[in-house]
Amino acid sequence: MSTRTTTAAVIGGGIAGPVTAAALRLAGIDAHVYEAYPARADGVGGTLALAPNGQAALEIIGAKDALAAIGEPIHRMDMLVASRKRFVIPAVPDQGPLLSLHRADLFRVLSDRAEELGVAFEYGKRLVDVREGPDSVTAVFADGTEATADVLIGADGVHSAVRALIDPANPGPKYTGMLSFESISPFEPDLDPGVMTFAFGKRGYYLYWRLPEGGTRWGVNMPSPKPLSFKEIRQRSNEDWMVRLLDVYGDDAPGGELLRRTPPNTLQASGSLHLMPPVPTWHRGRMALVGDAVHAPSNSSGQGASLAIESAIELARCLRDIPDPSAAFVTYESLRRKRVESIAAAAAKTNSVKAPGRLAQTIMPIIMPLFIKTAMNPEKTIAPIQRHRIPWEASAA
CATH class of the missing domain: 3.50.50.60 (FAD/NAD(P)-binding domain)
Known part of the structure; x- marks a missing residue:
C-alpha cells in the first residue's frame, strides 16, 4: 500500500x-x-x-x-469608549502594519x-x-x-x-449575536488615514478608518437576537437597514454622523457573524x-x-x-x-x-487602560501572535 x-x-x-x-x-x-x-x-x-x-x-x-x-496599511489602532475616551492600542515595534483589504x-x-x-x-x-x-x-x-x-x-x-x-x-x-454591515461615508473624522478606531458605542460596536483617497470606511457589528441568512437580510431594503442601524448607532459620535452621511445604496451586508x-x-x-x-x-x-x-x-x-x-x-x-x-x-x-450596557459604559473608561496594559501588552500578548513564522524550509517530520 x-x-x-x-x-x-x-x-x-x-x-x-x-x-x-x-x-x-x-x-x-x-x-x-x-x-x-x-x-x-x-x-x-x-x-x-x-x-x-x-x-x-x-x-x-x-x-x-x-x-x-x-x-491599505493600518499604522495605528485606537479604542474609543462612549464617544469620549480614546486609547491607543500598543503596537509591536518590529512588525509592519496590518493590511486592510476587501x-x-x-x-x-x-x-x-x-x-x-x-x-x-x-x-x-x-x-x-x-x-x-x-x-x-x-x-x-x-x-x-x-x-x-x-x-x-x-x-x-x-x-x-x-x-x-x-x-x-x-x-x-456558534452565532455571535451580531450582524455585520459596512460602507464608505463622505464624512471624515479628525483622524489621519491609516488610523483604525474600534468604537464601543452606547448600544453596539463599530469601527472606522479614513481612506487616503477620501471618505471613511466603517463597519458595524449590530446586535441581533437571531442569525439571518443573506436571503433574509436582502428581504429588507437598504433604507430599512439604515433606519435600524441609526436606531443603534445614531447617538454615537462619530458613528451616527458616519451613518447619516452614507448613501443607503452603498450599504453592504457581510451577514451573520459566527465563530x-x-x-x-x-x-x-x-x-x-x-x-x-x-x-x-x-x-x-x-x-x-x-x-x-x-x-x-x-x-x-x-x-x-x-x-x-x-x-x-x-x-x-x-x-x-x-x-x-x-x-x-x-x-x-x-x-x-461589544454591546455594553449602562453600567459597562460607565466603568469601561476606567478599566480600559488596565485592559490594554494587560490583555493587549505588545510584548506579552500581541508579539507572540504577530511574530509567528512557519519554518517552511525545515522538515515537519
Whole structure:
C-alpha cells in the first residue's frame, strides 16, 4: 500500500482553499480545488485585516507582494469608549502594519496565484458524501460527479460539510449575536488615514478608518437576537437597514454622523457573524480540516484570515514531509491547535463587551487602560501572535 501523498482534493475555494492548494503544489503534491458556488466569488464579501504573521505566511507561496499592492496599511489602532475616551492600542515595534483589504480582492489574488502554480478549480461542486478506501478517498458531489485523491482537505468554511463527515459529533458554528454591515461615508473624522478606531458605542460596536483617497470606511457589528441568512437580510431594503442601524448607532459620535452621511445604496451586508467552538476531531483517516472549517475566531481577534493562511501552509508542509497522511495530520494538529484556540479564547472575551450596557459604559473608561496594559501588552500578548513564522524550509517530520 502506497502512503506517500501525491494528490489532494481541496473542498472549498474561499481563502484557505486556494492557499492550501498553492502550498501543496509547492510541496510537490497535485492539488485540485472543488467549490460549491457556480462561479468564482469575485466581488463577494466585506473588508478584513491581514496581520503581519498572515502576510509573512503568504510570502511562502509568493503572494505577499501582490497583496501589498492592493492592501491599505493600518499604522495605528485606537479604542474609543462612549464617544469620549480614546486609547491607543500598543503596537509591536518590529512588525509592519496590518493590511486592510476587501475579501474579494484577497480571494482574487490567492486564486490567481494558485492557478499560476498549476492548481485547477472546478465550480458548482457541492460535496454530499465521501467514500474512503485503504489508500484513497473519493468525494461525491451533488451533481453526481466524483473525485478521487490520496487526501481530502475540508477548507469549506464555518458551515463545513467535511467537518460533519469527519465526525458527526463535531460542533457546528456558534452565532455571535451580531450582524455585520459596512460602507464608505463622505464624512471624515479628525483622524489621519491609516488610523483604525474600534468604537464601543452606547448600544453596539463599530469601527472606522479614513481612506487616503477620501471618505471613511466603517463597519458595524449590530446586535441581533437571531442569525439571518443573506436571503433574509436582502428581504429588507437598504433604507430599512439604515433606519435600524441609526436606531443603534445614531447617538454615537462619530458613528451616527458616519451613518447619516452614507448613501443607503452603498450599504453592504457581510451577514451573520459566527465563530467555531473548539472542534474535537480535526482529521480522520485521509481527511482533515483547515481554516474556518476548524478554527474561526471572532473578528475581534483580527486573526481569522491570517490563522487560516498559516494552517493551510502548515498542513501542506506536514503532508510534504511525513509520508503517512494520518501521521501528517496528527503532526499538523499538534502544531496548530494550541495556537488557534488560545487566540480564539482571547477574542471571545473582547466579543462579550461589544454591546455594553449602562453600567459597562460607565466603568469601561476606567478599566480600559488596565485592559490594554494587560490583555493587549505588545510584548506579552500581541508579539507572540504577530511574530509567528512557519519554518517552511525545515522538515515537519
